Amino acid sequence: MKISSIPAKGQLLVLLAICVSCGRLESVGKAPETSPIVNTNEHYAMMRTPIPKATEIVLPTDSASLWESGRSSLLGNQRAEQPGDIVTVVVEIDERAEISNSTSRGRSGSESMAIPSLLGIPQRINDALPEGASLDQAVSTNSSSSSSGDGSVRRNEKFSIRVAATVVDVLQNGVLSIQGSQEVKVNFELRELLVSGYVRPEDINRKNEVSYDRIASARISYGGRGQITDVQQPRYGQQIADIVLPF
Numbered sequence: 001m002k003i004s005s006i007p008a009k010g011q012l013l014v015l016l017a018i019c020v021s022c023g024r025l026e027s028v029g030k031a032p033e034t035s036p037i038v039n040t041n042e043h044y045a046m047m048r049t050p051i052p053k054a055t056e057i058v059l060p061t062d063s064a065s066l067w068e069s070g071r072s073s074l075l076g077n078q079r080a081e082q083p084g085d086i087v088t089v090v091v092e093i094d095e096r097a098e099i100s101n102s103t104s105r106g107r108s109g110s111e112s113m114a115i116p117s118l119l120g121i122p123q124r125i126n127d128a129l130p131e132g133a134s135l136d137q138a139v140s141t142n143s144s145s146s147s148s149g150d151g152s153v154r155r156n157e158k159f160s161i162r163v164a165a166t167v168v169d170v171l172q173n174g175v176l177s178i179q180g181s182q183e184v185k186v187n188f189e190l191r192e193l194l195v196s197g198y199v200r201p202e203d204i205n206r207k208n209e210v211s212y213d214r215i216a217s218a219r220i221s222y223g224g225r226g227q228i229t230d231v232q233q234p235r236y237g238q239q240i241a242d243i244v245l246p247f
């Protein structure tokens with residue numbers, strides 16, 4: 001069957017399917033490539049000229065002394081403080097949340113009205129009414145309603161990783177903007193970890209580490225790409241069908 005024999009709308013769908021599949025066909029039989037580390041925000045931050053520090057009065061020390069000044073000394077400040085410095089981000093998430101709700105409601109009501117006797121008028125009216133009709137039970141209503149609902153939410157997350165991030169910028173208020181990435185490839189599956197956010201210098205401990213709960217606007221992403229990830233994802237057609245179909 002030629003493409004020219006397909007209606008215009010069908011041709012558009014066929015071309016769209018071909019364009020979408022071409023990008024995926026290029027990776028058939030190949031392991032996913034790792035992202036380059038050159039020309040990234042971390043690379044530019046490390047290539048920047050360090051911020052000049054204020055001149056400090058340095059006392060003369062004995063060349064044989066164990067106590068030396070500077071960041072490379074035993075007791076020097078090892079914390080990240082300027083663009084290009086590296087800080088270790090510790091992510092240890094162990095959270096559990098459980099919510100349960102239950103509601104119920106019920107209501108019933110009944111009304112009835114009868115005119116068995118009123119100066120003999122009901123009896124005369126009953127003779128004129130059709131067979132089976134009577135004013136002895138003129139009006140009778142019954143109603144009842146009930147509703148119930150149950151809901152529960154249960155979540156358990158546990159995540160423990162460590163990743164080195166780079167200080168990419170120092171804001172005017174002294175807060176450090178950090179960004180880090182880590183990629184590990186095993187066979188045909190690539191796992192990638194991305195971390196970014198803002199850190200106060202005083203929240204970095206003596207080991208040059210900062211916990212994830214001290215990072216403002218923290219963005220932590222842990223995922224991957226490869227053959228296993230492709231199998232776990234639904235096909236494009238199925239994703240479109242789930243969005244378009246109302247049922």
